[in-house]
Amino acid sequence: MGVMLRKQKKIGPITLHFTQNGFSSWSVKIGRWSWNSRAKAHRFDLPGPLHWKQDKS
Template sequence: MGLVFRKRKKIGPLILNFTENGYSSWSLKIGRWSWNSRAKAHRFDLPGPFSWKQDKSRS
């Protein structure tokens, strides 16, 4: 297992994600709710170490 480079740039509720190859994806986080452009999934932070995730709909 090798070392992995990751960097996040936060601009208000918008989060830009970068890897060693450059731009990776963007996320939007408002309060406990978030959405990621790569996974196209909604996530809601629950109390403690838990979170709820709804994957993109499958047709």
């Protein structure tokens, strides 16, 4: 397995994700809530190392 190049560009609450093949996905994070365009799932950060995730279905 080779080395993978990943990069993120943050513009306010929106983060753009890039790989070596180009644009990959985008996400938005407001406070403890976030959403990712690839996973199409909502996520809420809980205290400590915990989080709650609602899948797209």
